[in-house]
Amino acid sequence: xxxxxxxxxxxxxxxxxxxxxxxxxxxxxxxxxxxxxxxxxxxxxxxxxxxxxxxxxxxxxxxxxxxxxxxxxxxxxxxxxxxxxxxxxxxxxxxxxxxxxxxxxxxxxxxxxxxxxxxxxxxxxxxxxxxxxxxxxxxxxxxxxxxxxxxxxxxxxxxxxxxxxxxxxxxxxxxxxxxxxxxxxxxxxxxxxxxxxxxxxxxxxxxxxxxxxxxxxxxxxxxxxxxxxxxxxxxxxxxxxxxxxxxxxxxxxxxxxxxxxxxxxxxxxxxxxxxxxxxxxxxxxxxxxxxxxxxxxxxxxxxxxxxxxxxxxxxxxxxxxxxxxxxxxxxxxxxxxxxxxxxxxxxxxxxxxxxxxxxxxxxxx
Ligand code: AMP
Ligand code: TRP
Numbered sequence: 001x002x003x004x005x006x007x008x009x010x011x012x013x014x015x016x017x018x019x020x021x022x023x024x025x026x027x028x029x030x031x032x033x034x035x036x037x038x039x040x041x042x043x044x045x046x047x048x049x050x051x052x053x054x055x056x057x058x059x060x061x062x063x064x065x066x067x068x069x070x071x072x073x074x075x076x077x078x079x080x081x082x083x084x085x086x087x088x089x090x091x092x093x094x095x096x097x098x099x100x101x102x103x104x105x106x107x108x109x110x111x112x113x114x115x116x117x118x119x120x121x122x123x124x125x126x127x128x129x130x131x132x133x134x135x136x137x138x139x140x141x142x143x144x145x146x147x148x149x150x151x152x153x154x155x156x157x158x159x160x161x162x163x164x165x166x167x168x169x170x171x172x173x174x175x176x177x178x179x180x181x182x183x184x185x186x187x188x189x190x191x192x193x194x195x196x197x198x199x200x201x202x203x204x205x206x207x208x209x210x211x212x213x214x215x216x217x218x219x220x221x222x223x224x225x226x227x228x229x230x231x232x233x234x235x236x237x238x239x240x241x242x243x244x245x246x247x248x249x250x251x252x253x254x255x256x257x258x259x260x261x262x263x264x265x266x267x268x269x270x271x272x273x274x275x276x277x278x279x280x281x282x283x284x285x286x287x288x289x290x291x292x293x294x295x296x297x298x299x300x301x302x303x304x305x306x307x308x309x310x311x312x313x314x315x316x317x318x319x320x321x322x323x324x325x326x327x328x329x330x331x332x333x334x335x336x337x338x339x340x341x342x343x344x345x346x347x348x349x350x351x352x353x354x355x356x357x358x359x360x361x362x363x364x365x
Contacts, residue, residue, distance in 0.1 A: 018224035018234035079342030086350035090172035269300035
């Protein structure tokens, strides 16, 4: 039986090859055998400050990127999260069963709210250490430490509630549609786990309401690493443009970035955990060409990084050029019409689920 599949992407930053290989490419492949719903999560995007005009522009652009990447509106539902108010409504209800400690544990929150959230987690421990230290600490050191402490607490105090609550809204996104499968990058698996926990808790307390979803990551695509640092994932917020290949990079830029990509010691082209930079480049090659890593190793026996990188750049350009041509050909009106149809479909599904939820919670009809 066809499975209901749901995934979302934020309309922020420049989408890069990691987003495509780790998320969008899988969606395109899965839409044939599943009943897929893809959501552009603008309510999530505003958990960090956004310029309104830029947000509108990005939202439209992301929708076009989905279509250019091969999301087919005849097969899949594509819509904007804020067009379906049930997301916010269910998010609120789920807030009442989510626990502070569960959200404090979320890696993405800890990263986005800086070191301070981690400290909050460790506060019991810290308080103990503090008590012991204060007695023998010299006054100058103590003052400096307290100053630091105060600054981090002030920073924590200014972190938005929305950022903290982000995973609960994501749970609402998923649970509204009786989702079976959630294809995401590995950084989002923790949020999918939380979604399962909330669904189970709700079902137990209020009666069978939500389908328990499963997260799905593909092995090679799950984590595309930075071209300038293979130990960190490729990221649109990276310090250097040489970290990522944007989906909008032109051929010259791609060639330059691949040429500059860091490599490992030695000169053979081998796929190995001990060569993380090369492994990452081979992963990209594999995912875009359909060749296996063994086939790629064989192609470059007796050759070096130079040949490998030249070919890899052309494989990427060979994907990006037609992609960008399709992107440029999609008009605003076309995409707006797709989004309207998508929102109408999603709204109907969400309304049916919300009716159940309201009844189970005990809201008067
Ligand atoms: P983000 O860009 O963080 O909003 O992520 C959008 C989607 O792309 C999520 O499913 C992420 O897990 C995925 N993603 C982001 N960066 C990478 C990466 N470097 N490798 C693989 N997937 C990624
Ligand atoms: N949190 C996801 C990300 O940052 C985006 C997202 C929002 C999502 N709601 C979702 C992904 C529901 C899958 C399902 O990438």
